[in-house]
Amino acid sequence: MENPKLIPMVxxxxxxxILKPIIISDxxxxxDSGTYILGKKGEQFEKRLADYVGTTCAVGVANGTDAxxxxxKALDIKPGDEVITTPFTFFATGEAIAQVGAKxxxxxxxxxxxxxxxxxxxEVVSPKTKAIIVVHLFxxxxxxxxxxxxxxxxxxxxxxxxxxxxxxxxxxxxxxxIGDIGCFSFFPSKSLGAFGDAGAVVTNNQDLYEKVCELRNxxxxxxxAHESIGIxxxxxxxxxxxxxxxxxxxxxxxxxxxxxxRRYTEQLHREVKAPPIVETxxxxxxxxxxxxxxxxxxxxxxxxxxxxxxxxxxxxxxLQEAFHYLHYKxxxxxxxxxxxxxxxxxxxxxxxxxxxxxxxxxxxRTFFKTxxxxxxxx
Ligand SMILES: *Cc1c(COP(=O)(O)O)cnc(C)c1O
Numbered sequence: 001m002e003n004p005k006l007i008p009m010v011x012x013x014x015x016x017x018i019l020k021p022i023i024i025s026d027x028x029x030x031x032d033s034g035t036y037i038l039g040k041k042g043e044q045f046e047k048r049l050a051d052y053v054g055t056t057c058a059v060g061v062a063n064g065t066d067a068x069x070x071x072x073k074a075l076d077i078k079p080g081d082e083v084i085t086t087p088f089t090f091f092a093t094g095e096a097i098a099q100v101g102a103k104x105x106x107x108x109x110x111x112x113x114x115x116x117x118x119x120x121x122x123e124v125v126s127p128k129t130k131a132i133i134v135v136h137l138f139x140x141x142x143x144x145x146x147x148x149x150x151x152x153x154x155x156x157x158x159x160x161x162x163x164x165x166x167x168x169x170x171x172x173x174x175x176x177x178i179g180d181i182g183c184f185s186f187f188p189s190k191s192l193g194a195f196g197d198a199g200a201v202v203t204n205n206q207d208l209y210e211k212v213c214e215l216r217n218x219x220x221x222x223x224x225a226h227e228s229i230g231i232x233x234x235x236x237x238x239x240x241x242x243x244x245x246x247x248x249x250x251x252x253x254x255x256x257x258x259x260x261x262r263r264y265t266e267q268l269h270r271e272v273k274a275p276p277i278v279e280t281x282x283x284x285x286x287x288x289x290x291x292x293x294x295x296x297x298x299x300x301x302x303x304x305x306x307x308x309x310x311x312x313x314x315x316x317x318x319l320q321e322a323f324h325y326l327h328y329k330x331x332x333x334x335x336x337x338x339x340x341x342x343x344x345x346x347x348x349x350x351x352x353x354x355x356x357x358x359x360x361x362x363x364x365r366t367f368f369k370t371x372x373x374x375x376x377x378x
Contacts, residue, residue, distance in 0.1 A: 005306050006303075006306050006307070006308055007306060007307045007308055007347050007352075007356050007359070007360065008308050008347060009189075009308050009309075009310050009345065009347050009348075009349070010189045010347070010348075010349040010351075011349050011351040011352065012188055012189065012193070014351040015349070015350070015351055019245070019246070019249075022245050023195070023242055023245065026238075026241040026242055026244070026245050027238055027241065027242070029241065030237045030238050030241050031238075033237070035237060036236060036237050036238070037234050037236050037237060038217070038234055038237075039237045039240075040237075041237045041238075041240040041241040041244060042060050042234075042235050042236075042237055042240040044240070044244055045058075045060055045235070045240040045241075045243050045244045045247070046058040046059060046060055046200070048244060048247055049184075049200055049202065049243075049247065050202060052166075052167075052174070052247060052250070053166075053174050053175075053176045053177050053182065053202050054173060054174050054177040055176065055177045055182070055202040055203055055204050056203075056204045056206070056209075057202065057203055057204070057206070057209035058200050058201070058202045059200060059201045059202075059209065059212045059213055059216060060198070060199075060200050060234070060235030060240055061198075061199045061200060061201060061212075061216050061233045061234065061235055062197055062198070062199060062216075062232075062233040062234060062235065063185060063187070063197040063198065063199040063233075064092065064161075064163040064183060064184060064185020064186075064187060064190075064199040065092040065095065065096060065185075065199070066199055066216070066231065066233040067163075067183035067184060067185065067199040067200060067201045068092060068093065068096035068133065068159070068161060068183045069096045069099050069100060069231070069233075070201055070212045070215050070216055070231075070233065071159050071181045071182075071183050071201055071208075071212070072096055072097065072099075072100045072102070072131065072159065073100055073211075073215050073230075074181065074201075074208045074211035074212045074215060075130070075131055075157050075159070075180070075181065075208070077097075077100050077102050077130050077131055078100060078101055078102065079100075079101035079102065080101075080102075080128065081102040081103070081128055081129075081130040081131075082102060082103045082104075082105045082126060082128040082129045082130065083097045083102050083103070083104060083105065083129070083130060083131045083132065083133060084105045084106075084107055084116075084121060084124060084125070084129060084131070084132040084133070084156075085097065085104055085105070085106060085107070085116070085132065085133040085134075085135065085161075085317075086106065086107065086109055086115065086116040086134075086135050086137070086317075086336070087106040087107075087108070087109075087316040087317040087318045087319075087328075087333050087336045088109045088114055088137065088313065088316055088317075088333075088336040088339060088340065089135040089137060089161065089313070089317065090163070090312075090313065091313075091317065091320065091322075092163075093133055093135055093161050093317070094106075094317040094320075094323060095322075096133075097133065098322075098323075102130070103128075103326070104317070104323065104326065105124050105126075105129070106316075106317060106318050106328065106332075106333060107120045107121050107123075107124055107333075108120055108333040108334065108335050108336055109333070109335050109336050109339065110143070110335070111335050111339070113137075113140055113142070113143070114137050114138065114140070114289070114339060114343075115134075115135065115136065115137055115140065115141075115142035115143065116132075116134060116135070116142055116143075116147070117335070118142075118143045118146035118147050118150060119146075121147070121150050122150060122154075125150070125154050125156070129154065129156050130156060130157065131156055131157040131158070131159055132147065132150075132151060132156055132157070132158055132159070133159045133160075133161050134147055134158060134159070134160050134161065134179065135161040135163075135164075136160065136161070136162055136164060136165035136168055136175050137164060138164055138275075138283075138285070138286050138287040138288075138289055138312070139164050139165050139168055139191065139257075139283055139284035139285050139286035139287065140165070140168070140275070140282065140283040140284075141165065141168050141169070141170040141175055141178075141282050141283070144170055144171075144178050144179075145171075148178070148179070151179075157179075157180045157181075158178075158179030158180050158181075159179060159180065159181050159182075159183065160175060160176050160178060160179045160181070160182040160183065161183050162175040162176040162182050162183060162184055163183060163184055163185035163187075163190065163199075164190065164191070164286040164287070165191075165284060165286065166184055166190070166191050166192050166250065166284070167191065167192075167250055167251065167254045167281065167284050168281060168282065168283065168284045169280060169281040169282060170282060176202045177202065177204070180203065180205065180208070181201060181202070181203040181205070181208055182201070182202045182203065183199070183200075183201055183202075184199055184200045184201075184202070185198075185199045186198035186199060186200070186239070186243055190286065191250070191253065191254065191257070191284060191286050192243065192246055192247060192250050192253075193246070194239040194242055194243055194246075195238075195239070195242055196236075196238075196239055197239075198235055198236075198239040198240075198243060199235070200235070214227060214228060214230060215228065215230040215231065215233075216230065216231065216232075216233045216234055217230060217232070217234060218230045218231070218232060252350070253350040254281070254284045254285075256350035257284060257285040257286075257348060257349070257350060258277075258281075258283075258284070258285060260285070260288070260348050260352055260357060261275065261277060261283075261285040261288050261348065262277045263357060263361070264288055264290075264346065264348075264357070264360075264361065265277050267361045267365075268290065268361060268364055268365070271364060271365055271368040272290040272291065272292050272364065272368075273290060273291035273292070273342075274290055275288070275289065275290075285348055287312055287345045287348065288345060288346050288348040289312065289343050289344065289345045289346075290343070290344055290346065290364075291339070291342045291343055291344075292342060292344055293342065295311070295341070295342055295343075295344050297367075298344060298364070298367055299311075299344060301363070301367050302360070302363055302364070302367075305359070305363045306359075307346075307347065307359065307360050307363055308347055309344050309345060309346055309347070310344075310345045311340075311343060311344060311345070312343065312345050313340060314340055315340065316333060316336040316337055316340050318332055318333055318336075319337070346360055346364075347360060
């Protein structure tokens with residue numbers, strides 16, 4: 001059983017305690033409305049999300065993975081096409097490319113930001129390259145100016161996997177609104193989380209918008225008339241209602257994340273490789289990740305002190321068994337591989353208290369001061 005006193009990575013229960021009365025009334029409203037899929041709440045959420053992100057349109061879908069799949073489909077990416085992306089991301093980014101029958105082509109990451117390294121993209125562009133999926137990992141925006149310049153020069157589309165980066169800003173624009181089409185996940189632990197699976201696609205392009213609307217609903221815009229082969233990937237009304245409410249709190253939540261990140265970096269930058277804190281919202285700290293030697297030892301040490309930590313991600317995509325058929329091998333993307341061995345995420349969520357954070361900071365410092373793991377009690 002999970003240790004109940006362990007400081008969790010994200011404290012969803014604590015968040016629910018605060019929002020429960022509003023959430024319950026949101027759910028009750030949907031139940032009473034008698035419309036559970038593709039109704040008013042979904043439409044309202046799509047409008048509010050588009051406003052928040054700064055696009056003309058948004059489409060609610062069932063999850064972030066489907067958002068990526070639908071974005072690729074709407075862009076007509078198909079077998080024979082290549083899509084460039086990072087090997088250092090959640091599996092779904094590469095999975096969606098394979099789901100549409102295209103070939104994922106990986107490019108190593110930048111050591112500091114953990115995002116795709118734009119200086120290495122042009123080495124793999126080919127006549128088959130149709131798109132690039134940029135991931136704003138951990139909430140930090142990728143180097144979009146360089147990426148957009150390359151995309152324009154080679155006429156390739158830019159999909160933003162903004163699943164970890166809602167509210168992240170870059171030169172006056174928000175993540176998801178910078179490329180051709182943006183994808184969000186509202187998985188419960190994301191910065192904006194539903195109480196179940198949910199996702200969205202955002203774009204300024206009316207044609208892409210209409211295609212995603214059609215594809216998420218069995219390729220249909222008129223009931224029982226189907227123009228294309230789509231999927232069933234609609235956002236349900238209960239999740240939409242919850243997201244509408246939680247979107248009101250998002251900026252406060254992101255501000256809290258930033259404050260927590262600032263304290264971590266101020267207190268730990270001598271002991272570990274800590275992310276830099278800037279005053280802009282270029283990083284919204286969906287995760288707070290440090291880089292350390294002796295990571296497994298540190299994780300065990302923290303656990304013994306009642307502190308969770310997590311590794312995002314231990315296996316880069318090019319070394320995943322599912323992508324064996326792409327014939328990549330160890331050593332192909334040395335920075336991603338090295339990062340996967342040294343990175344460690346510390347608990348961060350708007351609900352993390354100062355006392356909890358102090359305990360985490362003290363534990364990390366003590367670990368590096370003593371220089372080795374304390375013997376655990378038998
Ligand atoms: C969470 C996540 C996804 C997938 O979202 P789901 O809603 O879980 O399908 C895709 N890409 C990244 C980077 C993610 O963090």
